[in-house]
Amino acid sequence: MYTVDLVQLIEKMNLENLTPDIDIKRIKITQPDVNRPALQLAGFFDHFDSERVQVIGYVEHAYMQTLAEEKRLEIVSRLLDYKVPCIVFCRNLEVSDKFIKLATEKEVPILRSSKTTSSFMAEVIRWLNVELAPRITIHGVLVDVYGEGILIMGESGIGKSEAALELIKRGHRLVADDVVEIKKVSDETLIGTATEITRHFIELRGIGIVDVKTLFGVESVKNTQAIDLVIKLEEWNKDKEYDRMGLEEQYIEFLGNKVVCHSIPIRPGRNLAIICETAAVNHRQKKMGYNAAQEIYKRVTHKIQKNSQKRVM
Template sequence: MVKVRTEDLLNQFQLELLAGEDGIHREIFMSDISRPGIEMTGYFKYYPKDRLQLLGKTELSYFDDLTSEQKRNRALRLCTDITPGIVITRGMDIPEELVEACNKSGVPLMRSPYKTTRVISRLTNFLEAKFAPFTAVHGVLVDIYGIGVLITGQSGVGKSETALELVKRGHRLVADDSVEIRQEDYDRLIGTAPPLIEHLLEIRGLGIINVMTLFGAGSVRSYKKISLVINLEIWDQKKTYDRLGLDEDTMKIIDVDVPKATIPVRPGRNLAVIIEVAAMNFRLKRMGVNAAEEFSERLTTMIEQEKSTLDMDLD
């Protein structure tokens, strides 16, 4: 599991560290962020002390109205041994009682110059991405006309060679051989390449090639949302393949069902062009244009017309 520490937030968002420097290596265990408003009144029964705490204008305004003794009490109770940190927004002045409590307990006290809602949004997005469910899939991920296409299949079926042809046709490589996938939302899968093989492509007979060096920076991407899976398999004459495209298959990756198409491979078939057209057809379907359904409707209409003509002739 990925480990996230308070120090990562300092580096990522250029937060100002004001106190509790000894605790910057504290680990953050969840993406939820707490705004301890009711705790400022003294009610700590359900205080989520293991979350990152965020104090905005409302919380600090209430804090300023408390007595000195109440301020020290609230500050000490906010700072526990498992609290990963406290973030102050809007660049506001920090109460001295809170600084003392953070230094005493080793809770990092950080400040951001931005508005509270913006800070919450950025911190949440960062932590959600870090804690997202993760898996790795054997395949190739290519950005084709803005559609993230994951090409899968048995080893040696021609995935990397097809990806190379797609790159030559102007599309962008994301990952070859191993695709690291994170589920950043309930229906959003983001694919990236492992750092060791980023921008690299393995072609049997040639070895490892650097796609960015050969074809330029426009030929690669660091990450891409996976929208379509293309499975390549050796042509099996005994198997019946979909010829109309009415049947929609899916592949489950983590908790998301991704549309999947199976393309049989045999000599003479231009896989790059077929996958390119599959991506374009997928885009059309998302825009409401389905060629298979249109053909089915035409066929149904023609059959009904023929049937009506035949009935009239019989009458």
């Protein structure tokens, strides 16, 4: 299970801390979802997920104002007893001194945001889904080619980094070399990034470590990228039959998500950078509804049918 420090949330969302006496450095967030405690403020705590960030908007705030002060403090005290990670008031809503005092006593941080409730919740959920996403680390190179995330895989020394360097010189952007951390942010999306240590660096055998950002500029690197296509480099095997049409897509699976995968045999003289560029453009074309392999298959089929009809006539 991954966690996010509450301090990170405060800094990311630019939140105001109304309870500065509480030590927030020890508080961790473990759930990507948030909760608006409307039912809890009404006294219903069944199935209450106290591990979520609690968000109070205009509706919850207005409801609390209708309660008598004694009743309001009683229900707030009960909510705070669950030791929620924090309570965030949106729209810069006023928070009473008694509420803050009670939260300080029970060591539950009270935060405030100027954003509207809906936009704040959407932004927090999106960010937490990325930060708390399940992840794996693999050996490979991730490059942004024409907006498509190309993950180049293969045995050590086969030429992954050299291909990436050539792509960078052709105007594309490096995301990660050697070690790629993959996060599953949804059932359809995988996000790749580099580790802090290796970010923006490439290792070239015989030369050593190269700082891509320094040599080629900030436009040549990128911190994160969705993985759209996998290219597996392998030594040429004359006894193996390789796909020459591409009618059927091959897939590789990461964290339960399938990604289109092409196996590219390596022989002297093959330009890997151009192959990667062509694969990226072809993949984008397929996503836009055009498949060259299917188009030539239709032409051949149509030609055969046409010739058959001529013979019959």
